[in-house]
Amino acid sequence: MDTHATNLPDSAEADAHAPGEVEHAHPTWSTYWKVALILTLITVAEVWLYYIPSFVAGRGFIPTLLVLSALKFTIVVMFYMHLKYDHRLFRVLFTGPLMIASLTLLALMFLFGHLYIKIM
Amino acid sequence: MTAPAARIHVAHTSAPAPHHYTTLGLDSRKVAIWAFIGSECMLFVSLISTYLIYKGRSVVGPFPHETWTDPTTGHVLKPILNIPVTSASTFVLLMSSLFMVLALAAVQNKEKPKHSRGDRILGNSKLWLWMTAIAGTTFLGFQAFEFTSFVHEGLTIRTNLFGSSFFTLTGFHGAHVTAGVLWLVTLLAIDYRRGLGSRDSLLVDIAALYWHFVDVIWIVIFTLVYLIK
């Protein structure tokens, strides 16, 4: 965590000129539409899988959907919310709470009997 | 890690107002919105957990994925979730995220020369803000349609555990979308009044972060509530 402090700007004056340096280097139209296409394709795949009864009845259905959903989640966060390109502080601020939230969800699923641990 | 060029972009959107020194060289509003988004994770996890805990535990129908026969009247109630309609609304919300990033890019590059018609369309911040707001409103329209048709089919927030947890979860999400649309309309008003330029990038950036987060929550809801039986 203490690495945050390494990005100290030299002075307030240094900041003053930062907005001037408009640089067209961030992900552009070509990245954005490709991301949108991938997201759409994954969504189509999800809905398609939903309509295959044999797959829905199998063991792979729920894990597959969860993985696809997590994939979409990650793509939006990384590219559209540009966490991939942004200050790492934001990654800490997001993934920390996200992990605590996910673990809480998981714990509640165990506690209410929706998930089990098998003991011999 | 990241390419040097990408860093410049970041410094640009997150830089604080000129005379304000900040420790990380970031604008405080952006730090705050990320903390807020982290907090919202816990909010939605509480809602989603409750939905999942109560899944399959309603004592009367209608149910989301199964048919239910009322033992007293013999009425047969079909599974209530409408996957085709919701898939369409999910697609609309996904597209709204695309429009949103284009709006942000347009504001960031406002002062750059536009050489072609394509450049001018991509650089039109009002167009993309409008598109995002319209997509968001369309999503809300789908939700209103879904809610009213559910009520017609006999599912209200009082009917059973599914009704209570479903309407509350998706209603909370809808309220977030509504707040987002209002935020976008406010940005549009500013754009019409004085024009959004690259110095306003941060205003659009934090709105975009919120908007995408609401989209991301829907991605989770769509899978956990609608697709998984």
Added chain:
Amino acid sequence: MATTAISTPAYRGEYSGEQSGLWSWLSTVDHKRIGILYLYTALFFFMFGGVEALILRAQLGAPNQHLVSAEFYNQLFTMHGTTMIFLAIMPLSAAFFNFLIPLQIGARDVAFPRLNAFSYWVYLFGGIFITVPILFAVAPNGGWFGYAPLTTKPYSPGINIDFWVIGLQILGVSSLAAAFNFLTTIINLRAPGMTLMRMPMFTWMAFVVQFLLVLAFPVITIALVFLLFDRFFGTNFYNTVSAGADPLLWQHLFWIFGHPEVYILVLPAFGLVSEVLPTYSRKPLFGYPVMVYSGILIAALGFGVWAHHMFAVGMGPIADTFFGLTTMLIAIPTGVKIFNWIATMAQGAIRYTTSMLFGIGLVGLFTIGGISGIMHSSPPADLQQTDTYFIVAHFHYVLFGGSIMGIFAGIYHYFPKIQGRLMDEKLGKIHFWLTFIAMNLTFFPMHFSGMLGMPRRIYTYDAGQGWDLYNAMSTAGAMIFPIAMLIFIYNFFKSRKSGEIAGSNPWGAGTLEWSIPSPPPDYNFAKIPTVTSRYPLWEGKEVDHESARINSQEGKTAAELGIVMPYNTIKPLLVALGLIIMFCGLMTTPILIAAGAALLVFSLYSWLLSPLEPEHH
């Protein structure tokens, strides 16, 4: 009234013409003034909650008494808990967050000064909202953790619980807004050189607490929304009778919030004591990095122990084992803190000031509460202790012996910085010893009455069960508190007016807040200092001499120094007012909801579209 500039607090208008009068307090955005507002308001609620406790103890002083009815007794213990937690200890901590965080990290204000004012006004209005009903005997009566389904409409048909549900929702808004603000402030407004590992320990613990707030409060918000919907709109979240709802849902959601809440209450006090002990021992805090990491560890583990409040409901061996183990694990970082405080004092040149006494009091008394806590981390032992006075003894040692002792240590330590004058040490020491005796006489016997099987929350009991003596002792102890508090209040106001002039650093402390005048000017630091160590004022060769010299100057206005200050504004108060009117409308008429919403939206837009401060040239 003193007339010299040096002896009159800055917030009363010595430095700038617009900084005086009632309006200046209503429209202030200065973190120091908001901190003072928090301090006074929270002290008021602390005494209000104390009076409730006195009535409870008077009722229980002897068997078969009927001083209050069973129904009113329920309202009293519910409001005692709710008041002390949400209206006294949390806002007392918030008072210190407000006053100290910007001063300790070398900033001119918090990241969002107007949001800060908003947090305070929401807290004040919410506090009034939830407190007033008890004056009309319609106060919430479901216990401070309001277990549903007990609190649902069929079992609690009156409006009592409505006040509680809505009141806590309002207070949650205040806590969350403040948490985002302080989180951003600590991340982003540290002076140059103030790395995370140079931050004063109070700011560190405050930092950890903001994370806890940000993550814990959304959960109670949702749990309360469910209860609100159940009560107002007939949903089924806690409808166990006809809809098949799970009676444990509320308990789980509540304690996912409730356990981190315990650390929200106690970590700020730990932080204050970590400032107090080194100062009066004339030694740096022992094991600073370990103190930081143990604070973080306590907070992180704090999210994985909630179900230890629920061992009695029968969650099964796996859950019991898991939550028992994680609870025991938390004892490790907590124990580390205790040992580090002791090591800080060891071989130090200790000065037994009032503040130091309260600090040492925390170390001793919190340890007792911590150890009884470990006792019921074991599920079988907990089954004997849960819902008895043993638990009441435990959490009062933690919250009174921990939080309140730490907060008093902080008040005596920082009073000179806040008011510019020293508190009377002699009265202070009487206050400490009376509090210390009262605290132990009240709460220690509860261990015994609890072990003998006396349940919590009964309004009276029969003689001959072996509880009489212990209850009489507890009641006798409780009656000493008001004497101690009166001495404190007298000392507080007398010292505020005519105490000895403090100077910038009366205790010879080492952190940044002591490098500026007492009370600090509205801009805090004339020149933002550059920090090179953890105790900049102690490590002489590393002091940033230039800024220290400039900052110790008194009497300059912000305008003279060319410092841009935020405008005062009433808008945060109006937004808070709109919010409260909306919630009041929920209990009365939709017209009020519309009126409140209109006021809220209008003043919010007006706030967001108006500049924070004058345009910088």
